[in-house]
Amino acid sequence: MDNLGSLNAFVQAAEARSFTAASKQLGVSPSAIGKAIARLEDRLGVRLFHRSTRIVTLTPEGALFLERCRRIFCEIEQAEMELAQTRSAPRGKLRVSLPLVGMLMMPTLSAFMRAWPEIELDLDFTDRLVDVIDEGFDAVIRTGEASDSRLMTRVLGSYSLQLVGAPAYFAEHGVPQKPADLAAHRCLRHRYPTNGKLEDWLFAGGRHLPAIDVPTAATSSTIEPLLYMVERGLGIACLPDFAVHDKIEAGTLVSVMDGVLAHSGTFRILWPSSRQLAPKIRVFVDFMAEHLFARAIHG
The missing domain is CATH 1.10.10.10 (Winged helix-like DNA-binding domain superfamily/Winged helix DNA-binding domain)
Structure with missing residues (x-):
């Protein structure tokens, strides 16, 4: 001194x-x-x-x-x-960019709002690649690897895809046992909003099942309509496990061909690197890391 x-x-x-x-x-x-x-x-x-x-x-x-x-x-x-x-108590507006599938994160985001009522969430849902710093976002949630050296990153959790359908659908159309059986089923497909292509279903061993090999009953650029349709017995969908976990637990959906799908991914949260991390960003990062995948992991 x-x-x-x-x-x-x-x-x-x-x-x-x-x-x-x-x-x-x-x-x-x-x-x-x-x-x-x-x-x-x-x-x-x-x-x-x-x-x-x-x-x-x-x-x-x-x-x-x-x-x-x-x-x-x-x-x-x-x-x-x-x-x-x-x-100081975390407060103020918090601008967050989430992928379109982020609508399924609303229960966790709602819990965050209840835990930190002084923070005003400004949510932007898009699958385009945003520039976190130039566009003024406090945090961004995305899948894949982080490549911007100006950003800090933290893994929120990993997910895998599951083939699901309603019990009534399988009672009427039968339960597929192998990829080739899907040719006899109505498939509800996800279409990438960024390029308009249908998402292939990747099976163990590296085999893709392209759109042309699957009878497509409907396509959607977001997950929520697929969830709605599959719950009402309109076909089979390939959806993230965190989106269908509660519905499988409740019995409104049934998972089939478990272990056959090989598609998985990782959600990350990214925020601008700074020596002075604002309290509102710090508590948001910690909360999402602790709670977003907790229900899917712990049941």
């Missing part, structure tokens, strides 16, 4: 070019400033100031040392601000 006091005396004197002005700023005598700087010069083994009766000026070594000291005090101020933020 004595060293920091000497550094502070040096910075004040260097910026004011006066021991007297520095003493008034720090509330000590000019002689105390002079002694503190003299001890600092003795310890460093260099002269920091050229002294005269009216003014003091920095030596080249003093000018270099002043820049380093400014950085030190800037880091201390930054640390104090971070600690102050951890004590």
Whole structure:
């Protein structure tokens, strides 16, 4: 602490070019400033100031040392601000971009709103690749790998796809046992909104089942209509496990050909890298990481 006091005396004197002005700023005598700087010069083994009766000026070594000291005090101020933020209640608008399938995350997002009522969620649902920083998002949830070095990232959880149908549908059309059996079924397909292509169904062993090999009863660019149709017995759908977990538990959907599908993915949350992570972003990241996949994992 004595060293920091000497550094502070040096910075004040260097910026004011006066021991007297520095003493008034720090509330000590000019002689105390002079002694503190003299001890600092003795310890460093260099002269920091050229002294005269009216003014003091920095030596080249003093000018270099002043820049380093400014950085030190800037880091201390930054640390104090971070600690102050951890004590403040998270609040304010939080802009979040989610994929279209993110509508299925609404129970978790609703729970977050109840837990942090002072945070206003501004949700944007899109499957396009957004520029987190340039478009002003506080956080983005996406699948796949993170590639932007300007962003921090945290894994929220992994998911796999399941073939599901309603009990009434299977009672009428039979239960498929292998991929080839799907040729006799009504298939409800997901279409990528970014390019209009139908999502292939990937089976163990690396085999794809393209759209042309599957009788397609309906397509949708979002998951919710497929869930609606499959629950009403209109066909078989290939959906993320977190979207159908509760419905399988409730018995409104049945999973078939378990272990045959090989498609899986990972959800990540990304946010701008910053030394001062806003409390609203910190609690959102922690909450989503803890709760988003908790129900699917723990039942």
